[in-house]
Structure formats: C-alpha cells, structure tokens
Amino acid sequence: xxxxxxxxxxxxxxxxxxxxxxxxxxxxxxxxxxxxxxxxxxxxxxxxxxxxxxxxxxxxxxxxxxxxxxxxxxxxxxxxxxxxxxxxxxxxxxxxxxxxxxxxxxxxxxxxxxxxxxxxxxxxxxxxxxxxxxxxxxxxxxxxxxxxxxxxxxxxxxxxxxxxxxxxxxxxxxxxxxxxxxxxxxxxxxxxxxxxxxxxxxxxxxxxxxxxxxxxxxxxxxxxxxxxxxxxxxxxxxxxxxxxxxxxxxxxxxxxxxxxxxxxxxxxxxxxxxxxxxxxxxxxxxxxxxxxxxxxxxxxxxxxxxxxxxxxxxxxxxxxxxxxxxxxxxxxxxxxxxxxxxxxxxxxxxxxxxxxxxxxxxxxxxxxxxxxxxxxxxxxxxxxxxxxxxxxxxxxxxxxxxxxxxxxxxxxxxxxxxxxxxxxxxxxxxxxxxxxxxxxxxxxxxxxxxxxxxxxxxxxxxxxxxxxxxxxxxxxx
Amino acid sequence: xxxxxxxxxxxxxxxxxxxxxxxxxxxxxxxxxxxxxxxxxxxxxxxxxxxxxxxxxxxxxxxxxxxxxxxxxxxxxxxxxxxxxxxxxxxxxxxxxxxxxxxxxxxxxxxxxxxxxxxxxxxxxxxxxxxxxxxxxxxxxxxxxxxxxxxxxxxxxxxxxxxxxxxxxxxxxxxxxxxxxxxxxxxxxxxxxxxxxxxxxxxxxxxxxxxxxxxxxxxxxxxxxxxxxxxxxxxxxxxxxxxxxxxxxxxxxxxxxxxxxxxxxxxxxxxxxxxxxxxxxxxxxxxxxxxxxxxxxxxxxxxxxxxxxxxxxxxxxxxxxxxxxxxxxxxxxxxxxxxxxxxxxxxxxxxxxxxxxxxxxxxxxxxxxxxxxxxxxxxxxxxxxxxxxxxxxxxxxxxxxxxxxxxxxxxxxxxxxxxxxxxxxxxxxxxxxxxxxxxxxxxxxxxxxxxxxxxxxxxxxxxxxxxxxxxxxxxxx
Numbered sequence: 001x002x003x004x005x006x007x008x009x010x011x012x013x014x015x016x017x018x019x020x021x022x023x024x025x026x027x028x029x030x031x032x033x034x035x036x037x038x039x040x041x042x043x044x045x046x047x048x049x050x051x052x053x054x055x056x057x058x059x060x061x062x063x064x065x066x067x068x069x070x071x072x073x074x075x076x077x078x079x080x081x082x083x084x085x086x087x088x089x090x091x092x093x094x095x096x097x098x099x100x101x102x103x104x105x106x107x108x109x110x111x112x113x114x115x116x117x118x119x120x121x122x123x124x125x126x127x128x129x130x131x132x133x134x135x136x137x138x139x140x141x142x143x144x145x146x147x148x149x150x151x152x153x154x155x156x157x158x159x160x161x162x163x164x165x166x167x168x169x170x171x172x173x174x175x176x177x178x179x180x181x182x183x184x185x186x187x188x189x190x191x192x193x194x195x196x197x198x199x200x201x202x203x204x205x206x207x208x209x210x211x212x213x214x215x216x217x218x219x220x221x222x223x224x225x226x227x228x229x230x231x232x233x234x235x236x237x238x239x240x241x242x243x244x245x246x247x248x249x250x251x252x253x254x255x256x257x258x259x260x261x262x263x264x265x266x267x268x269x270x271x272x273x274x275x276x277x278x279x280x281x282x283x284x285x286x287x288x289x290x291x292x293x294x295x296x297x298x299x300x301x302x303x304x305x306x307x308x309x310x311x312x313x314x315x316x317x318x319x320x321x322x323x324x325x326x327x328x329x330x331x332x333x334x335x336x337x338x339x340x341x342x343x344x345x346x347x348x349x350x351x352x353x354x355x356x357x358x359x360x361x362x363x364x365x366x367x368x369x370x371x372x373x374x375x376x377x378x379x380x381x382x383x384x385x386x387x388x389x390x391x392x393x394x395x396x397x398x399x400x401x402x403x404x405x406x407x408x409x410x411x412x413x414x415x416x417x418x419x420x421x422x423x424x425x426x427x428x429x430x431x432x433x434x435x436x437x438x439x440x441x442x443x444x445x446x447x448x449x450x451x452x453x454x455x456x457x458x459x460x461x462x463x464x465x466x467x468x469x470x471x472x473x474x475x476x477x
Numbered sequence: 478x479x480x481x482x483x484x485x486x487x488x489x490x491x492x493x494x495x496x497x498x499x500x501x502x503x504x505x506x507x508x509x510x511x512x513x514x515x516x517x518x519x520x521x522x523x524x525x526x527x528x529x530x531x532x533x534x535x536x537x538x539x540x541x542x543x544x545x546x547x548x549x550x551x552x553x554x555x556x557x558x559x560x561x562x563x564x565x566x567x568x569x570x571x572x573x574x575x576x577x578x579x580x581x582x583x584x585x586x587x588x589x590x591x592x593x594x595x596x597x598x599x600x601x602x603x604x605x606x607x608x609x610x611x612x613x614x615x616x617x618x619x620x621x622x623x624x625x626x627x628x629x630x631x632x633x634x635x636x637x638x639x640x641x642x643x644x645x646x647x648x649x650x651x652x653x654x655x656x657x658x659x660x661x662x663x664x665x666x667x668x669x670x671x672x673x674x675x676x677x678x679x680x681x682x683x684x685x686x687x688x689x690x691x692x693x694x695x696x697x698x699x700x701x702x703x704x705x706x707x708x709x710x711x712x713x714x715x716x717x718x719x720x721x722x723x724x725x726x727x728x729x730x731x732x733x734x735x736x737x738x739x740x741x742x743x744x745x746x747x748x749x750x751x752x753x754x755x756x757x758x759x760x761x762x763x764x765x766x767x768x769x770x771x772x773x774x775x776x777x778x779x780x781x782x783x784x785x786x787x788x789x790x791x792x793x794x795x796x797x798x799x800x801x802x803x804x805x806x807x808x809x810x811x812x813x814x815x816x817x818x819x820x821x822x823x824x825x826x827x828x829x830x831x832x833x834x835x836x837x838x839x840x841x842x843x844x845x846x847x848x849x850x851x852x853x854x855x856x857x858x859x860x861x862x863x864x865x866x867x868x869x870x871x872x873x874x875x876x877x878x879x880x881x882x883x884x885x886x887x888x889x890x891x892x893x894x895x896x897x898x899x900x901x902x903x904x905x906x907x908x909x910x911x912x913x914x915x916x917x918x919x920x921x922x923x924x925x926x927x928x929x930x931x932x933x934x935x936x937x938x939x940x941x942x943x944x945x946x947x948x949x950x951x952x953x954x
Contacts, residue, residue: 026876108792109830150874166793168838172870179909219796245796248803253811257832258792282804283797283937315585315735316643319696319722320760326725327759334730353586355734361645393649397627399503431907431934432656433919442910457908460760 008196008204011098011131012186013145014074015044018065018096020087021078021103022048022056029078029102034059035151042146045070065090076139078102081117084135085124092128099125101134101191102149107260108136108192115260122194136259137191138167141174141184149189158183159212160295161205163190163198165219165245165259169284173215177288181449182295185210192259197222199230206234213294214238215287219245220261228276235277239294239472242278243287244269277475279468286464289456293465294472296454297422303477304422304470305384306330309377310357310459311370312389312426317459318357321387324463330385330470332356339376343368360391371411378419385466386419388412389459390427392441402440409444413451424466428457485673485681488575488608489663490622491551492521495542495573497564498555498580499525499533506555506579511536512628519623522547542567553616555579558594561612562601569605576602578611578668579626584737585613585669592737599671613736614668615644618651618661626666635660636689637772638682640667640675642696642722642736646761650692654765658926659772662687669736674699676707683711690771691715692764696722697738705753712754716771716949719755720764721746754952756945763941766933770942771949773931774899780954781899781947782861783807785940786854787834788847789866789903794936795834798864801940807862807947809833816853820845837868848888855896862943863900865889866936869918879917886921890928901943905934 017037023030030050034057037046047068048056055061062068065075065087075096077087084103091099106118118135125132133139138149144157149167153174160182164170170189185208190196198218205214214234221227234240246255247266255261273280281287308330310321322332335343335356343351347368354362356377360370370388377383390412395405409427416423425448430441448455456462494514500507507527511534514523524545525533532538539545542552542564552573554564561580568576583595595612602609610616615626621634626644630651637659641647647666662685667673675695682691691711698704711717723732723740732738750757758764785807787798799809812820812833820828824845831839833854837847847865854860867889872882886904893900902925907918925932933939 032874111829152874164793166791166796168791168868168871169793169797171874175870175909176906217793245793245800247800250803250809251796251800254792254796254799254809254832254834254836257830258796258836283801283935285935285937314643314645315731316641316646316694316722319643319728319731319735320646322731323722323724323728324760326727332727332731352588353734355731357731359731359735391645393652394645397509397629397648429653429906429908429934431905431915431919431922432652433923438908438915438919442908442915445908446910457906458760458762460762 007131008200012140013142014098016047016070016072017042017044017074017076018047018049018068018072019076019078020049020065022050022061024053024056031057032150033076033078036148037146039151040143040146040148040155047072065094065096068094072096073098075099076102081105084121088121088124088128088130092124092130096130098131098133100137100139101132102137102139103134104136104191106135106192108258110257118192118194125195132195133188134191135194138170138189141170141187143184154178156183158185158295159210160184160215160291161208161211161213162187162215162291163201163205164188164217165191165193165261166217167191169217173284173288176284177291179445179449180288180292180455181452182288182291193222197226199223199226202230202234202240206237211238213291214240215243215291216241217243217245219255219259220264228272231273231276231278240278241281241287241290242273243281243284279472285461289461289465290468292454292456293469296452297424297469298420300422300473302473304473306470307383308332308385308387308466309374309383310387310389311374311377312358312360313391314361314394315359317389317391318355318359321357321389321459321463324460328463328467330463330467333382336380336382338380339373342376346372357387360389361394371415374415378415378421384421385470386421386423387459387462388423388425390425390444392427392444396437396440402436402443405440405444406447409447413448413453416448416453417451422466422469423453424462425453425455426459426462427455484608485677489617490619491575493524493547493549494519494521494551494553495524495526495545495549496553496555497526497542499527499538501530501533508534509627510553510555513625514623516628517620517623517625517632524549542571542573545571549573550575552576553579558582561598565598565601565605565607569601569607573607575608575610577614577616578609579614579616580611581613581668583612583669585735587734595669595671602672609672610665611668612671615647615666618647618664620661631655633660635662635772636687637661637692637768638685638688638690639664639692639768640678640682641665641694642668642670642738643694644668646694650761650765653761654768656922656926657765657769657932658929659765659768670699674703676700676703679707679711679717683714688715690768691717692720692768693718694720694722696732696736697740705749708753708755717755718758718764718767719750720758720761756949762938766938766942767945769931769933770946773929774901774946775897777899777950779950781950783947784860785809785862785864785943786851786860787864787866788851788854789835789837790868791838791871792836794866794868795832795836798834798866798936798940801937805940805944807940807944810859813857813859815857816850819853823849834864837866838871848892851892855892855898861898862947863896863898864936864939865900865902867902867904867921869904869921873914873917879913879920882917882921883924886924890925890930893925893930894928899943899946900930901939902930902932903936903939904932
C-alpha cells in the first residue's frame with residue numbers, strides 16, 4: 001500500500017499490537033518485542049501470538065491472529081520467512097493495517113527464490129490492504145508511544161527522527177546519540193523498504209511538528225523521483241541529514257547483500273542531495289554530531305554570522321580551535337575593544353595577553369575566568385557562535401578534581417541555558433578504564449546534557465558541526 | 478647549548494635531579510614534579526629546593542642549588558620568571574647540564590620585557606654551559622626512567638615518542654593513547670623551544686632504537702633548515718607524524734600568544750612535510766590513531782598490498798566498512814574461490830550470501846563465525862589488511878551480554894596475536910553513563926589492548942589509519 005502522510009500518522013502509532021513469533025526465550029527477537037512493549041509502557045493492547053504457548057511474559061498468548069478477540073492494528077512478525085505468506089493473509093482478514101517484518105531472508109540473500117517470495121509478500125499485502133515496514137528490519141522505536149525493538153534502547157524522547165535501512169546502525173545511533181542528549185520522536189529501521197519507503201517516511205516526518213531534525217541512513221531507493229520530491233519537501237521544513245551507504249563499488253555490492261538495495265552512483269547522489277537541500281554525512285559520528293547540533297544548539301532568528309569566540313583548555317587547544325574553525329570556513333576574530341576594556345579592568349596583568357581563543361592556562365589568579373570571557377563574548381555582537389572547552393584532562397590532574405570539574409561545567413551550564421547564541425561545549429572522550437575518571441567525565445557530560453546543551457567530543461568535531469549548522473541557516477535566510 | 482645526538486642521549490636520562498620551586502602544596506607544579514619522581518620510581522637522587530622548607534614529601538629540602546651535597550645533572554624549575562636568572566647562574570656554577578623550565582611568562586606574553594628576559598635566559602644558559610628545555614613547558618615524561626610531570630600520567634612504556642609545544646595536549650595525547658595501548662619511550666612538552674628545539678629532539682629520537690613511531694605537535698620552528706634536515710633524517714628511520722598547530726591566520730595568531738611561535742604558511746608546511754617523508758595529521762584523534770597503527774599493527778616485511786578483508790558487525794557496518802576503505806583508496810575484493818569452497822563446506826545455507834565485508838548478523842546458526850572467516854582471510858594471500866568489527870552494541874542487547882562480548886574479543890585476541898598481517902579491531906566508543914555498559918566495553922577493549930592489538934573507535938578511523946599505514950610502507954618498499 002503506498003502511503004500518504006495521513007495514513008502514516010495513524011499507522012505508526014497503533015492502539016493494538018500483535019507479536020507473531022512472540023517467545024519466552026530471552027535470546028530472541030520474539031521476546032524482545034514483547035518485553036519492549038511492557039518496559040516502554042505501551043498503553044494499548046498487546047497480543048503475543050505463538051502456536052503452542054498460552055502465556056508469554058505474563059500476557060495471554062494466542063495461537064494465531066484470528067483467535068485474538070479485539071482489533072489488531074499493527075503486527076510485528078518475527079517468524080521465519082517460510083510461514084510469512086499465511087500470516088499476511090491472516091492479518092488481512094483480521095483488518096490489520098500495518099505489519100513490521102523482522103522476518104528476513106528475502107531478496108537480500110541474492111537468491112531468486114528469496115526475491116520471488118518477497119514479490120509475493122508485497123502482492124498479498126497490497127491485495128489485503130496491509131502496509132509493510134521491512135522486511136529484514138528492526139522496526140519502530142517511539143519511546144513516547146511505548147514502542148521499541150530492544151529493551152536496552154534509550155527512553156529519551158525529543159525532536160529527532162532517524163530512519164535507517166540498517167537495524168544495527170539504528171541501535172548504534174540511538175545509543176550513542178542518547179548519551180549526547182538527543183531524544184527521539186521516532187526512529188525506524190525499515191530494512192528492504194519493500195512497501196513503506198524512505199520517501200514515504202520523509203514525507204511524513206517533514207510534517208510532524210515535533211520533529212526538529214531528520215537523519216536517514218539509506219542504501220538505495222526504489223523510486224528516485226519520489227525520493228527526491230519527498231527529500232526536498234522534508235528538507236524545506238526540517239534540517240535533513242543523509243548518510244548514504246553504498247557510495248562505492250564495494251559498498252554498493254555489500255548493500256545488495258544487506259538490503260537488496262540498488263545503490264546508485266555516488267556523484268549523482270551527492271548532487272541530488274545538495275539540490276534537495278539535504279546535508280550529506282559520511283559516518284555515524286558525523287550524523288550524530290549533526291543530530292546534536294540541530295536538536296540542541298540555540299536556534300537563530302534568521303541567518304547567522306560565522307564569527308566564533310572560543311574559551312577553555314590550554315594554549316594548544318586554543319590554537320587547535322582557531323585552526324579547526326578557520327579551516328571550516330568560520331572566522332576567529334580578535335577580541336573587541338569592548339572586551340579588552342573589561343579585561344583591563346578585571347585582569348590588569350593579563351588583559352593584553354589574552355586572545356581569542358582564550359587560553360585558560362594563563363588565567364589562574366588573574367582575576368578573570370574562561371566562563372567570564374564567554375559571557376563577555378555572548379554579550380558582544382562581534383561573536384555569533386561560541387565554543388566552550390571544558391578542558392577536563394587538565395582539571396583531572398589537580399586535587400579535588402571531580403569537584404573542580406563539576407564547578408566548571410555547572411558554571412558553563414548556567415551560561416549555556418541562558419544563551420541565545422549557539423554554544424558548542426567540548427568534553428571528551430569519556431572512555432577510560434579508570435573508574436574515577438570515567439565517573440568524573442560522564443558526570444560532567446550528563447550535567448551539560450541534562451541542561452539541554454550540545455556537547456562534542458573534540459573541538460574539530462564542534463567546528464565541523466558549527467559550519468554545517470551555519471550553512472543550513474544561511475541557505476534559508 | 479645547541480645539542481647533538483650524543484648529548485641528548487645522556488642529558489634526557491639524568492641520575493640526579495633538583496626541583497627548584499618544590500612545594501608541599503598539592504595544587505602546584507612544584508609538588509607534582511617531586512611527587513612524580515617518587516611515584517614513577519626515579520632511581521637517582523632527588524633534591525627539592527625551597528628557600529624555607531627543610532623537608533618536602535619526605536625528602537630533605539635545600540635552600541638553594543649550591544647547598545646540595547652531591548652532583549645535580551638536571552634541574553626542573555617551577556619558580557616565577559622574576560627569579561630565573563639567578564637560578565640559571567647557580568645551576569651553571571653547580572655543573573648542571575640540563576634545565577627544564579616550567580617557568581613561563583616570557584616571549585609568549587607578547588611583551589617586550591618578557592622577550593628580553595627570555596633572550597637573557599638563553600645568554601646566561603649558554604654562557605654557563607646549561608642546556609634548556611622550555612621555557613613555558615611541562616617537560617619530560619619517561620616512565621621507564623621514573624620521570625613524569627603529573628602523577629596521573631600513564632605508566633605504560635613502549636615504542637612511541639611524542640614531542641609537543643603544548644603541555645595540555647601532551648597530557649591529553651598521553652592519557653587518550655594509553656587507553657588504546659600506546660606506551661612511551663619518551664614524551665616531552667618543550668614549550669617555547671628556546672634552546673633544545675624540535676629539530677634536536679627529532680635528530681635524537683630518530684636514533685633511539687626503541688622508538689618505533691614519533692609524533693610531534695609543532696606550532697613553529699626557529700631554524701627551518703635544521704628542522705627539515707632533522708625531520709628527513711628521523712622520517713627515514715622511523716614513521717614520523719606531524720600535527721602542525723597554527724596552520725591558519727587565527728591559529729598562527731593564537732600560537733604566538735601560546736609559545737611565541739612563528740607559524741609559517743600552511744602550504745609551505747604541507748609541501749615540506751611531504752618532501753621530508755613525514756605524515757601530516759590535523760587533530761589529536763588522527764595523531765593518536767597513527768601512534769596506535771605504527772606502534773601496534775603487525776609490521777610487513779616490505780611493501781604491503783591494499784586489499785582489505787573485513788568481518789563483524791551487522792549489514793550496515795559491512796556497507797560502511799566497504800565505503801570507508803574504498804574512499805581511502807583501499808580495495809575490498811570479493812571472497813576468493815578458496816574461501817567460498819570452505820564456506821560451502823561449513824555453512825551450506827549461507828556460503829553464496831556471505832560477502833566481504835562479512836555481515837555478522839546473517840551468520841547465527843549457520844555453521845561459521847565472523848572469527849572463522851577472519852582466519853580464512855588471514856590464510857588467503859588475496860587479503861593484505863584486515864578489519865575486525867567487535868559489534869559490541871549488538872552484543873550488549875543480548876542476555877549474558879558481558880560474557881558474550883568477552884567470548885568474541887578473546888577469540889579475536891587469539892587470532893590477532895598470531896597474525897602476521899595488520900588487523901585493525903573496531904570497538905567503541907566506550908563512553909556511556911551506564912556502568913554495566915562502560916565496564917563491558919572497557920573490559921573488552923582492555924583485553925584487546927593487553928594483547929598488544931590496534932583498536933580503533935570507528936571503522937572510518939580504522940580505514941583512515943590503514944591507508945596511511947600502507948602508504949608509509951609503499952613509499953619505503
């Protein structure tokens with residue numbers, strides 16, 4: 001069933017769900033799907049379907065869809081592909097509107113019998129009026145609605161949406177963007193895109209008012225025109241970030257055996273994405289950095305300038321910040337006369353030495369902190385964008401380091417919460433086998449994240465993201 | 478004193494050290510330097526020098542250098558710059574051969590009196606036969622010799638060397654490369670490079686047989702010809718990675734106020750580095766990735782091919798691995814007939830579907846693991862380089878996830894330890910506020926790192942590093 005926007009709006013937030021292939025075995029997707037509905041607090045009816053079991057995870061189980069007493073709007077299938085056609089027919093008879101097929105081993109196997117079965121799945125579903133997500137997908141993650149596909153997925157809700165042909169990278173993006181503070185209105189692993197495609201999803205997401213940024217991992221599209229129209233429409237209303245898988249010959253070959261996707265030429269893609277107003281990224285790190293930027297940075301009223309003020313960290317970090325920003329096409333102007341005058345007042349020994357970026361290591365005992373200069377920059381119209389380096393590796397070598405670190409980030413968080421200019425905070429990485437260090441850095445990051453601020457693990461990644469952020473608003477001014 | 482190689486060899490491993498400006502205050506460098514000599518197990522004599530204290534950290538303290546009964550080869554100065562000239566004269570009289578000046582506020586302040594004092598420091602030192610490291614530096618880190626500048630620096634010894642004009646980034650590189658398994662023969666923050674310069678240090682490090690890879694963060698050089706000669710010599714014997722700070726106008730301006738460095742044009746630098754056979758990087762992450770690659774990847778006998786075999790992770794990761802490698806100019810060939818024949822034997826349901834990269838998610842119950850295919854690739858001359866994705870985010874959603882993860886990495890570690898081909902393992906990032914997840918991922922990484930293996934946080938960074946690694950050996954074949 002080709003979808004229109006209205007359909008998906010209702011379809012993706014069903015009031016009753018059957019899990020066909022539900023299982024008591026905790027090491028199975030049939031267990032995870034049911035467990036998620038319980039754990040994430042799905043408010044509608046949940047019907048596990050299993051041929052023999054009468055109860056699964058405390059819920060009454062049914063031998064088939066037709067035995068379920070109430071309506072079933074949505075079916076999650078995790079049975080093997082051999083039995084899928086019967087279940088689709090049954091679902092059609094039951095009036096099911098949407099099926100999500102974890103079930104795989106179709107065209108992605110590269111075998112003709114798999115491709116033929118997939119074509120038959122689509123024929124039966126269309127005939128029966130059932131829309132399909134997948135096959136070969138993990139499906140919906142909508143924590144507000146109580147839907148998820150793995151019990152360990154984050155509960156954070158928010159303004160991001162992510163659609164992906166890969167289940168694993170949906171998981172990875174959700175987990176690693178959650179620790180950066182990105183909350184989701186919807187994530188969706190849609191696999192082979194047999195019926196509901198990226199084009200339908202982009203059309204839909206561009207119209208959901210809560211969605212502030214859309215990310216998509218796409219290996220191939222079934223209908224290029226539909227895709228470009230949908231992408232242009234989505235990007236017109238919402239920052240839309242595309243991570244294209246299968247940009248190269250080897251990548252495209254790999255994509256065929258993953259989602260049976262026809263990847264298309266890299267150059268054609270690049271041009272088309274640009275023309276549609278989308279932002280192309282080339283790794284999950286870049287994707288996550290832009291989800292962070294577009295969900296969490298302060299929104300400008302219109303176009304935004306490119307002048308960066310940066311504070312924090314030592315002299316090496318100051319130089320790196322200046323280089324990284326300049327190489328991204330941003331400007332790092334000198335401190336203004338107004339700020340110099342304030343510094344002369346407050347830090348008479350240092351006022352002429354301090355520059356932009358501010359080298360935190362020269363400030364000790366000088367009468368002014370990095371945070372204080374950050375506030376001066378926020379108040380000064382000469383600066384459009386700010387970078388605040390926490391400089392945790394220096395702090396963690398001092399006595400009472402955890403307290404000091406919290407003092408710094410609390411001050412930064414207060415400033416950040418009140419700022420109307422975009423501020424990129426730099427902290428990380430937090431990965432350390434030393435528990436005290438891990439606790440200190442994660443504690444600091446959690447504090448910034450809980451304040452709704454955008455945190456980047458390196459100053460280079462902050463500069464890279466700020467550049468894309470500014471470009472987006474420039475193009476729309 | 479201009480150094481030659483022989484001099485530095487003896488100078489940098491002194492048998493007796495005085496810390497002028499030693500302090501009982503745990504929040505001071507004068508405390509840290511003494512504490513480090515104790516904590517890191519320096520075996521020679523340690524003399525704290527303080528005007529009034531008679532004992533510091535359990536060691537007898539002396540009012541000045543001349544009161545010390547024995548020889549003093551090396552002086553660490555952390556007194557304010559006002560008193561530095563007298564200490565240099567005293568050191569000269571005492572026969573001190575090398576001084577390390579944490580003491581700052583010289584030419585980097587941009588003030589004429591600072592620059593003049595710095596010139597006078599150099600005149601007095603040369604007159605007195607004392608060589609200088611710094612000023613405005615953190616100095617030596619040589620854990621084998623018992624030298625360090627901060628008590629929390631890693632103890633790991635190894636074949637890496639890092640020299641840097643920035644004290645903070647020396648700390649950052651040491652801490653964040655240590656968790657990746659990089660051990661150091663020497664790290665040195667050398668600040669303003671007034672006397673001992675990057676050129677002397679490169680000359681020296683190129684001749685230290687234990688040094689397998691050299692990294693350098695350089696903001697500016699005092700003698701371009703000397704630098705290029707030293708760099709060419711070092712790079713001829715040892716992979717040499719240069720992170721140039723002050724590549725841009727704003728960066729160069731920032732470098733002046735950090736280490737008084739004259740940064741020089743970016744294009745001139747780029748050409749010169751290439752001609753000298755050095756590898757340029759543009760961030761600490763890139764620097765650390767190459768320290769990992771050149772210290773930990775298996776060394777080829779001569780030139781090395783560009784054919785990559787990759788396993789692990791789901792289908793999205795497989796596509797990303799293929800794209801990243803191809804875009805780095807590496808090849809991702811199809812599986813060979815020999816491997817196909819083995820797969821047909823062991824995994825009759827899957828042999829035609831499995832590709833390179835191997836999508837781990839289709840293997841379950843199929844008779845063959847990702848590790849098994851990795852072994853086939855190692856034995857097959859069609860593959861020169863390997864990438865092994867741990868895929869921890871998938872594993873951590875399963876029951877008994879920590880045990881499963883350890884099972885996978887143990888198997889990978891066994892293979893990696895025996896491999897004569899370079900294998901890049903991909904695991905990470907480990908930064909999570911969830912303690913169980915952090916413990917599991919850090920435990921897995923520690924196991925790989927302890928096996929001496931090269932671990933990268935993303936497949937893109939692994940591919941980027943493998944490309945530079947191959948290029949290095951190609952240029953020398």
